[in-house]
Amino acid sequence: MNIFQAIEQRRAVKHYQTNKKMSEMDFKTLMDSVLLSPTSYNIQHWRFIRVTDVDQREKLKDAAWGQAQVSEAAELLVLCADVNAWKDRPERYVANSPKDTQDMLLPMIHNFYHEKEQTQRDEAMRSCGIAAQTMMLAAKGLGYDSCPMVGFDRDKVAELICLPDKHVIAMMIAIGHAEKAAYPRAGQLPLSEVLMENQFHPSNAE
Template structure:
């Protein structure tokens, strides 16, 4: 599908086919494409918790304040941010060097830059984890749209409830949830958008 049509056609879906399905292969394909999203230093701060088992979806629905679309969707993907992504610094520097982006003698400098920026800065770790996860989430939704699935990004859930019920490791934080599957609704009118003039400023305020 042409990119402009994907962007223009995407809607946040609230009504999914309750018996709709999405294959594990399609989920993996969608996530594989989402991992092509950009990230600071290529640290790839994202992780994806896929919930498609009917009983587990019911549990997720409860910590999402009872929203029915969590249960009706073929799957729900909790997009997580990794607070420890900076610990990949050496492997990232090795990859950059092997592919000719970084001279061997500068590898240690890059590793030190990454550790200096993130190592002892919890605010930066969290901000970057959310940013990276959000970039991957948007890519994921566009890929799903291209493959014929509806999606809905959600922040209407209890992060600590998700952590408890799904035993999240401490270094992974929920950024958002995306319900995904065949949609009931089609060709709904686009909700209003602010104009370019309303949201754009050139060269300063």
């Protein structure tokens, strides 16, 4: 499947065939693709919890108000981010760069994030968003369906996965083979409504 087919065919599937699993080879291919997602300064804020325990799935399902895909899907991943990744041994993020590039980038990382909590959180969530899209498109390319999820009790999920301090939860993603097709697309805004050139026009800025 080419990338444009994957983009067009990816839908948020809510019900999955419980007897179809993802092979470990496919899972590795999926995650290897996800790890190629871009991040600012190559910080790689994302942390992924792969939920394989049946009881843990049921607890997470309760925290997600009973949504079936949490327990039915072949794979369930909780996408998290380390908000403080920018200062956690940042030399790792530029280790393969020339020395002069490292000497330039390391102070830049510090200056960009130091004492800027909103920027730190925004960047972590952006990184998870990019990784999530990569994950869903890679899954579709491998022949699987997926569903991004933000409908859950974040405090409860954080407790269940033992979320460390200074980490945030971006979303959960269920992956598997659809039992039921996704609903038709609910309503796409026209390109003319969402694309401006050079700046917002007065009618858009009101």
